[in-house]
Amino acid sequence: MYPENLYYTKDHEWLKVEGDEAIIGITDFAQKQLGDIIYVDLPQVGKVLEAHQALASVESVKSVSDVFSPVSGEVIAVNEALSQTPDVINKDPHGEGWIVRIRIKNKEELNNLLKAADYEKYLEGLEH
Amino acid sequence: MSYIPISDRDKMEMLAKIGVNSVEELFSSIPENVRLKKDLNLPAPRSEMEVLDYFTEKGKKNDFSRYLHFLGGGAYEHFIPAVVDYLSSRSEFVTPYTPYQPEVSQGTLQVIFEFQTLICQLTGLDMANASLYDGATGAAEAILMGYRLKNKKRLLVASNVNPQYREVIYTYTKNLGLEVVEIPYDQSGRIDRAGLTASLNDDTSVLLCQSPNYFGVIEDVKSLAELAHNQGALLAVVISEPVSLGLLEAPGKLGADIVTGEAQSFGLPLSFGGPFLGFMACKKEFVRQMPGRIAGQTVDVEGRRGFVLTLSTREQHIRREKATSNICTNQAHCALRATIYLETLGHEGLKKLAWLNLQKAAYAAEQLTSLPGVSRKFSGPVFNEFVLEFPDRWEKIDKKLQEKGILGGLALGHHYSGLENCALITVTEVHHKEKIDAYVQALKEVLS
Numbered sequence: 001m002y003p004e005n006l007y008y009t010k011d012h013e014w015l016k017v018e019g020d021e022a023i024i025g026i027t028d029f030a031q032k033q034l035g036d037i038i039y040v041d042l043p044q045v046g047k048v049l050e051a052h053q054a055l056a057s058v059e060s061v062k063s064v065s066d067v068f069s070p071v072s073g074e075v076i077a078v079n080e081a082l083s084q085t086p087d088v089i090n091k092d093p094h095g096e097g098w099i100v101r102i103r104i105k106n107k108e109e110l111n112n113l114l115k116a117a118d119y120e121k122y123l124e125g126l127e128h
Numbered sequence: 129m130s131y132i133p134i135s136d137r138d139k140m141e142m143l144a145k146i147g148v149n150s151v152e153e154l155f156s157s158i159p160e161n162v163r164l165k166k167d168l169n170l171p172a173p174r175s176e177m178e179v180l181d182y183f184t185e186k187g188k189k190n191d192f193s194r195y196l197h198f199l200g201g202g203a204y205e206h207f208i209p210a211v212v213d214y215l216s217s218r219s220e221f222v223t224p225y226t227p228y229q230p231e232v233s234q235g236t237l238q239v240i241f242e243f244q245t246l247i248c249q250l251t252g253l254d255m256a257n258a259s260l261y262d263g264a265t266g267a268a269e270a271i272l273m274g275y276r277l278k279n280k281k282r283l284l285v286a287s288n289v290n291p292q293y294r295e296v297i298y299t300y301t302k303n304l305g306l307e308v309v310e311i312p313y314d315q316s317g318r319i320d321r322a323g324l325t326a327s328l329n330d331d332t333s334v335l336l337c338q339s340p341n342y343f344g345v346i347e348d349v350k351s352l353a354e355l356a357h358n359q360g361a362l363l364a365v366v367i368s369e370p371v372s373l374g375l376l377e378a379p380g381k382l383g384a385d386i387v388t389g390e391a392q393s394f395g396l397p398l399s400f401g402g403p404f405l406g407f408m409a410c411k412k413e414f415v416r417q418m419p420g421r422i423a424g425q426t427v428d429v430e431g432r433r434g435f436v437l438t439l440s441t442r443e444q445h446i447r448r449e450k451a452t453s454n455i456c457t458n459q460a461h462c463a464l465r466a467t468i469y470l471e472t473l474g475h476e477g478l479k480k481l482a483w484l485n486l487q488k489a490a491y492a493a494e495q496l497t498s499l500p501g502v503s504r505k506f507s508g509p510v511f512n513e514f515v516l517e518f519p520d521r522w523e524k525i526d527k528k529l530q531e532k533g534i535l536g537g538l539a540l541g542h543h544y545s546g547l548e549n550c551a552l553i554t555v556t557e558v559h560h561k562e563k564i565d566a567y568v569q570a571l572k573e574v575l576s
Contacts (some may be wrong), residue, residue: 039441041416059441061440061441062440065443067476
């Protein structure tokens with residue numbers, strides 16, 4: 001169920017590479033855990049991120065979670081639609097619910113990320 | 129408060145319950161060398177009646193009713209209608225716990241919602257919180273909120289903001305690596321424009337001013353907002369005498385982004401310094417950075433109007449160390465009193481009250497400055513407080529006035545060099561003409 005063309009993290013972010021750029025969002029597992037998302041605190045375009053640095057926060061009614069950047073890079077666009085309709089993350093987490101687009105600083109870091117099959121295996125482990 | 133005694137049997141039962149043999153064993157983790165190995169140096173036990181007599185006698189020392197006072201500067205004596213005490217002491221309001229469960233807390237939540245609504249109307253802003261400790265912590269929270277919103281290290285505070293509020297601002301910001309810059313005042317008692325322009329740059333998050341300020345002078349909030357906004361900074365306005373809002377334009381309508389302050393004037397007695405009642409309001413777009421609890425209106429499953437705590441993800445029980453504040457709470461009972469007070473007065477009542485304050489203060493200023501050597505220190509417009517300059521150090525005059533049973537004003541010299549001969553005089557609706565005339569007569573005698 002997790003698309004093969006995405007990378008994943010143990011913090012439940014996904015990353016899609018497009019040339020030197022990448023789109024980042026949170027996984028279907030993450031949105032289910034959070035419940036109805038009511039607000040997304042988006043970063044400024046131009047923000048420079050280290051890998052594992054908090055890039056946004058996602059709020060449900062009674063919780064708030066940081067979204068960490070899977071790799072280092074610079075924010076070049078944010079999903080403005082989320083400020084009006086944050087629940088699009090619940091409806092389409094791996095597509096319309098993307099959060100930011102970054103310019104990747106070092107493609108080597110992609111090797112540290114999980115493939116779909118590994119992520120699914122990781123989730124199975126969490127369920128026990 | 130009820131007296132709860134503890135007998136030897138109670139002690140033994142409690143010790144047995146937690147499985148230790150003696151009080152000494154209970155405290156065994158405390159090092160020997162810091163333990164007090166003797167009884168506290170206390171007088172012999174007394175009966176309840178004796179204790180009551182003892183403290184009644186002590187309490188008489190606090191009697192200030194023998195003084196006629198003209199003190200303000202952040203704490204104001206206003207008449208409190210009996211309905212405030214009566215309604216606020218109803219047990220439904222006195223006993224409930226914090227309203228985490230909306231299904232059993234509708235009354236409390238509705239009061240908070242009404243309080244917020246009143247604060248929004250008075251400040252001219254979109255959103256208000258459920259209250260804060262007091263005006264001083266409100267000012268400090270406003271500064272920190274401005275910093276969170278703009279992320280720039282420079283924070284400007286007018287030097288004519290209440291000195292105690294400024295101290296709390298310094299306490300809150302001291303270890304955060306921020307740059308708090310004080311802005312001087314001019315001969316009108318207002319913020320000095322040249323001083324402000326020199327310090328206000330594009331590295332500034334927020335300018336905090338007070339209006340009426342500590343000298344009682346009303347600031348030009350509109351132009352301060354323009355100056356701040358032109359540099360990309362926010363304007364936070366502190367109100368320590370909110371009765372002034374019965375007459376003055378709401379700061380939010382003049383461009384203020386955050387308005388905070390002290391609502392003690394609304395139905396809370398002076399009580400030797402507290403509890404007071406902080407309030408805070410802001411523009412809608414900034415609400416996620418506002419500290420403190422917020423009550424919101426909603427509908428239940430059957431579509432009926434109801435109230436809940438809302439936007440809780442800003443708060444420490446959810447966001448923990450990243451919460452908008454970990455050092456604030458609301459003052460629900462004080463907010464209840466303020467709500468009853470304001471709803472009793474109504475819009476017209478508050479306006480009339482403000483007029484009374486303004487007119488009585490104007491009369492007092494006119495009469496006092498008719499005495500030789502007494503003059504207004506600042507030329508700016510005032511509400512119910514004003515600074516007078518005397519021919520001698522205020523402490524000396526103050527002492528002589530006290531001998532005549534009058535507390536004539538607050539000394540300013542220990543907070544502001546150059547104002548050693550000055551005092552801040554406050555006049556409210558409780559000062560009948562006779563009281564003001566008595567002050568003028570006493571001062572006349574002291575000066576001659």
